[in-house]
Amino acid sequence: MTTLIKGARVLGGQSADLLLEDGRIAAVGQRLGVTGADVVDAGGLVALPGLVDLHTHLREPGREDAETVETGSRAAALGGYTAVHAMANTDPVADTAGVVEQVWRLGQEAGLVDVVPVGAVTVGLRGERLAELGAMADSAARVRVFSDDGHCVADPALMRRALEYVKAFDGVVAQHAEEPRLTVGAQMNEGDLSARLGLTGWPAAAEEAVIARDVLLAEHVGARLHVCHVSTAGSVEILRWAKSRGVQVTAEVTPHHLLLTEACAQSYDPVFKVNPPLRTDEDVQALRAGLADGTIDAVATDHAPHAVEDKESEWAQARPGMLGLEQALSVVVETLVEPGLLDWAGVADRMSVRPAAIGRLDGHGRPLAPGEPANLLLLDPAARAVVDPAALASRSRNSPYAGRELPGRVVATFLRGTATVRDGKAVR
Amino acid sequence: MKRHLLDAADLDRADATLVLDTAAQIDQALAGREVKKLPTLRGRTVVNLFYEDSTRTRISFELAAKRLSADVINFSAKGSSVSKGESLKDTALTLEAMGSDAIVVRHGASGAPHRLAHWVRGSVVNAGDGTHEHPTQALLDAYTIRHRLGRLDGVRVVIVGDVLHSRVARSNVWLLSTLGAQVTLVAPPTLLPVGVGSWPVEVSYDLDAVLPKADAVMMLRVQAERMNASFFPSAREYSRRYGLDAHRMAALSDDAIVMHPGPMNRGMEIAADVADSVRSTIVEQVGNGVSVRMAVLYLLLGGASS
Numbered sequence: 001m002t003t004l005i006k007g008a009r010v011l012g013g014q015s016a017d018l019l020l021e022d023g024r025i026a027a028v029g030q031r032l033g034v035t036g037a038d039v040v041d042a043g044g045l046v047a048l049p050g051l052v053d054l055h056t057h058l059r060e061p062g063r064e065d066a067e068t069v070e071t072g073s074r075a076a077a078l079g080g081y082t083a084v085h086a087m088a089n090t091d092p093v094a095d096t097a098g099v100v101e102q103v104w105r106l107g108q109e110a111g112l113v114d115v116v117p118v119g120a121v122t123v124g125l126r127g128e129r130l131a132e133l134g135a136m137a138d139s140a141a142r143v144r145v146f147s148d149d150g151h152c153v154a155d156p157a158l159m160r161r162a163l164e165y166v167k168a169f170d171g172v173v174a175q176h177a178e179e180p181r182l183t184v185g186a187q188m189n190e191g192d193l194s195a196r197l198g199l200t201g202w203p204a205a206a207e208e209a210v211i212a213r214d215v216l217l218a219e220h221v222g223a224r225l226h227v228c229h230v231s232t233a234g235s236v237e238i239l240r241w242a243k244s245r246g247v248q249v250t251a252e253v254t255p256h257h258l259l260l261t262e263a264c265a266q267s268y269d270p271v272f273k274v275n276p277p278l279r280t281d282e283d284v285q286a287l288r289a290g291l292a293d294g295t296i297d298a299v300a301t302d303h304a305p306h307a308v309e310d311k312e313s314e315w316a317q318a319r320p321g322m323l324g325l326e327q328a329l330s331v332v333v334e335t336l337v338e339p340g341l342l343d344w345a346g347v348a349d350r351m352s353v354r355p356a357a358i359g360r361l362d363g364h365g366r367p368l369a370p371g372e373p374a375n376l377l378l379l380d381p382a383a384r385a386v387v388d389p390a391a392l393a394s395r396s397r398n399s400p401y402a403g404r405e406l407p408g409r410v411v412a413t414f415l416r417g418t419a420t421v422r423d424g425k426a427v428r
Numbered sequence: 429m430k431r432h433l434l435d436a437a438d439l440d441r442a443d444a445t446l447v448l449d450t451a452a453q454i455d456q457a458l459a460g461r462e463v464k465k466l467p468t469l470r471g472r473t474v475v476n477l478f479y480e481d482s483t484r485t486r487i488s489f490e491l492a493a494k495r496l497s498a499d500v501i502n503f504s505a506k507g508s509s510v511s512k513g514e515s516l517k518d519t520a521l522t523l524e525a526m527g528s529d530a531i532v533v534r535h536g537a538s539g540a541p542h543r544l545a546h547w548v549r550g551s552v553v554n555a556g557d558g559t560h561e562h563p564t565q566a567l568l569d570a571y572t573i574r575h576r577l578g579r580l581d582g583v584r585v586v587i588v589g590d591v592l593h594s595r596v597a598r599s600n601v602w603l604l605s606t607l608g609a610q611v612t613l614v615a616p617p618t619l620l621p622v623g624v625g626s627w628p629v630e631v632s633y634d635l636d637a638v639l640p641k642a643d644a645v646m647m648l649r650v651q652a653e654r655m656n657a658s659f660f661p662s663a664r665e666y667s668r669r670y671g672l673d674a675h676r677m678a679a680l681s682d683d684a685i686v687m688h689p690g691p692m693n694r695g696m697e698i699a700a701d702v703a704d705s706v707r708s709t710i711v712e713q714v715g716n717g718v719s720v721r722m723a724v725l726y727l728l729l730g731g732a733s734s
Contacts (some may be wrong), residue, residue: 187538195623196437198538198560198598203622309663314519314537316558 001417002026004034008042008378010368012344018047019372023416024367027370032365036213040422042378045411049347050082050375052355052364054145054174055228055251056325058084058115060106061099062091067305067395069106069115072325074428077112077302077420078374079325080377080410082302083356083364084113088120089150095131096140097122104141108395112428113421119143121162121173125151130162137169144360147174149228150275152210154180157368159214163223168361172250175214177235178276182206187316189262189277197265199315203233209234215249217244227251228357229302231276233286240295250358252300253287255324255331259417260284264400270311270318271398274304291350292341298355301328304395326392330406333381338407363416372415383409393426429727432545432552436563437602444607445549448571449718450723458495466722468484472729475528477519478555479505484557484690484714485565489532492721498729501528516540517547524548529729533557551728559593564724565689567597568717570607572709573644575716576685581608586638588614588670589697590647590659592621596689597648601627612638615670618659635670639679646687647672647698663696673699677707685709 002022009018012030015034018025031384053076059067069086075194076084086103088094094103100117107115115190120285123129125148136143146166153159162173176319183206190201203315211227215238218225230236230251242249256274270280280308290296311318332351336342342350356365366372387401413421429443439447458464474493476486486502493500503523510519516535523531530551533541538558545552556562574580585604591597591613604611605628613620614629624631632638638647650666660666672686680686686698686708694700703710 190622192623192626195627196598196619198558198595200559201622268542309515312515312541314516314543315533316537317537 002034002037002418003417003419004032004037005040005042005047005378008045008047010047011348012046018368020414020417021385023374025368025370025372025374028368040337040378040412044382045378045380046344047368048080048344048377048379049352049365049368050377050413050415051080051329051351052212052359052361053081053084053301053303053325054226054298054359056084056086056303057089057305057321058086059090059305061102063307065395066307066310069103069109071304071393071395072303073107073110073112073323074116074426077413077415078393078410078426079327080329080379080413081325082148082375082413082415083116083361085116085118085145085359086355087149088118088147089125093124095123095125097132097135098142100136100141101139112426113415114361114364116361117141117143117151118145118147118174121146121148122152122158127151127153127155127158130158130165133171137171143395144169144171144225145174145358146171147228149174149176151416152176152178152180156213162223163218163225167223172226172358174226174242175210176228177207177210177214179206181207182209183412186272187408189263190281190282191262193262193265199265204234204279207232207276208234212283212425213237214422215247218249219245219247222248224248226281228278229254229257229278229300230287230296231257231283233283236290238383239290242389243295250297250354252298253291253296254300254302255328257287257324258284258291259331260334268315268351270313271322271400271402272314273315273318273320274322275320288335288341292336292346297350298358299328299332299351300355301325305394306398307396311398321398323392323394323396326394327387327399327401327406329379329410330408334406334410335382352372374414376414377410378412380409381407383407386410414416429493431728433563433724433728434541434545434552434554435450435561435602436566436599436667437561439563439603439606441606443601444567444570446567447720447723447727448574450727451571451719454722454726459642465495465497467497468726469493469496469729471568472498472531473527474498474500474532474725475523475524476500476502477531478503479510479533479540480537482534485534488714488717489555489721491718493725496722496725498725512622516544520544520547520727522661524550528688530725535629549634553724553728556593556595560595561599562595563599563603564717565596567602567724568713568720569646570603571716571720572687573609573685574714576709577643577683578602583609583643583647584612584641585609586612586614587646587648588672590619590625590654591615591617591649592649593651593654596650600646601629605629614638616660619654636676636679639676640681642680642684643686644687645672645680649689649691650693650697664717667696671697671699672702674701677702677705680707687713717719
């Protein structure tokens with residue numbers, strides 16, 4: 001299969017042709033010509049390395065009514081992703097080699113993105129004893145990221161052991177930083193608005209205290225720590241301090257925490273209920289700045305599909321989480337590229353290069369250069385569209401961007417040289 | 429008036445005053461009548477949708493609707509389809525399909541009446557949602573203060589106790605401020621919300637310091653479960669620091685009143701002799717509740733134009 005992409009702006013710079021052959025980029029140059037190639041006119045489009053998500057909930061096995069590996073993969077491809085890390089809080093929990101291999105094989109069969117399972121840190125996500133981390137690392141799924149996401153590994157001794165143990169196979173513990181005793185019954189960001197709305201507050205300190213503790217533990221044992229969905233200005237400060245000390249810590253921020261604030265909760269519409277909660281405008285500004293200066297390494301979607309009945313309810317009863325895969329790049333364009341905080345190289349770095357490095361994915365996050373795997377996307381940065389939940393590829397509809405106009409449209413995505421998305425539509 | 433009554437915070441001065449004035453007119457209209465019933469809402473259906481037990485609030489709304497000649501349906505979540513897992517939305521749509529014109533909802537989740545208002549065409553009245561609001565309670569409290577003291581503008585109201593978990597306190601803060609009263613919240617810091625600094629109130633941790641200037645003292649009920657969750661060290665310490673007993677009541681000015689939304693913990697937040705004193709408006713508040721709720725239903729259901 002040979003594809004010739006004509007006139008794409010490579011990372012937003014000069015336009016060039018890219019020749020994709022046998023799953024790799026065979027050539028990058030001006031006026032390339034190959035007979036028999038599938039030609040893609042990419043005039044005005046930006047070429048970026050295929051995006052890598054560190055934080056996706058695919059719900060299979062267990063809640064296939066909300067999402068399956070296949071539907072989630074399709075949503076990811078439409079968002080420009082070529083690899084996603086599937087979180088472990090499935091039913092059964094991905095805490096054994098058997099379950100992570102099942103998820104990995106389902107991803108292979110769907111063939112739209114590389115689905116990389118995340119292994120649970122503790123058995124059943126219960127935070128009591130370590131899961132068989134080594135068996136998951138040695139499995140066909142080759143797990144390198146371990147997380148109890150949805151739950152914090154709250155016990156400091158257990159967290160220390162997890163950080164130490166995964167060093168044996170160059171793994172990383174991705175922590176959902178939330179001190180559970182400070183967030184009992186928590187429904188939204190704690191502050192003026194939560195007091196007024198009568199929704200129990202989720203204090204910023206509950207996140208920051210765990211991050212501070214964990215970076216000290218990671219420093220002490222010399223291990224890799226990754227912080228999931230950072231949401232507060234204080235967390236950014238702690239990460240900045242930790243990195244200045246040389247701690248091996250990385251962090252991610254979600255698109256929704258870069259765009260939306262706690263003010264969304266005023267409607268009591270549970271589509272805006274998420275964990276960690278949407279924070280204040282000051283937090284949003286700090287998160288954007290932290291991503292721009294590299295304190296926060298990656299944008300990760302925390303794509304969390306939920307069936308209608310799990311969201312169309314009272315706020316307190318609704319499950320936390322929102323969709324993210326299909327609009328993540330658009331949100332980054334709106335919040336960072338258009339305001340001039342991040343250029344296209346920066347987007348590639350935070351949404352592809354660094355996430356791939358954190359997850360130790362060899363074939364992703366690579367430069368668009370000859371010899372590299374042909375994992376890439378083409379984006380029309382000038383396009384704008386109103387988000388219509390009914391048109392989403394995800395099996396769920398809980399998009400916080402419904403009705404909002406966002407910039408940027410993924411026109412095409414290629415996984416190892418094969419189009420998974422063409423003309424903005426999934427190929428399969 | 430708007431179509432729904434969801435928050436006291438949403439009421440402007442004109443609307444709030446309209447409710448109080450209408451309640452006063454209803455009281456006058458019924459005064460001395462043997463049959464305390466008006467034909468205003470004949471043919472209308474009011475549903476009391478109660479997800480939480482609250483006998484006094486439900487009866488008050490039921491009586492209010494019946495005195496306006498509306499048909500009343502009481503729907504308790506216990507033993508209903510709700511206990512079989514039916515969602516709030518499905519319940520609301522079912523009730524609407526049966527022809528309800530107004531749904532009075534009590535719910536343990538903050539914001540539940542707001543969600544309900546999205547799904548139904550009729551009016552929704554918030555009869556208490558989680559720790560958010562209880563607007564008719566605030567209206568009846570304001571009505572009681574105005575009735576007793578003759579005004580609301582400039583009246584100094586002290587609200588004492590578990591503000592953090594109290595929908596009554598929240599509704600009163602917004603409504604009384606809108607109506608020109610000066611509100612002071614008194615509680616241990618653990619029972620005040622983090623965001624209280626942005627509210628239009630003064631805050632004190634010292635009940636004795638604020639009592640002499642108070643025109644009305646509103647005691648809040650202390651829930652038993654707070655005592656076991658380290659919000660304060662013990663019931664005895666709470667009662668000593670924040671309870672209203674005869675000794676403290678003596679510090680009040682001569683015409684100051686004592687209020688409580690009920691049900692009371694006698695001997696805890698309020699001493700029995702205080703609760704039963706002539707200054708206490710507690711029983712009067714219950715009666716005023718019916719009048720205020722009649723006014724709300726009358727105004728929301730367009731009784732004025734029928």
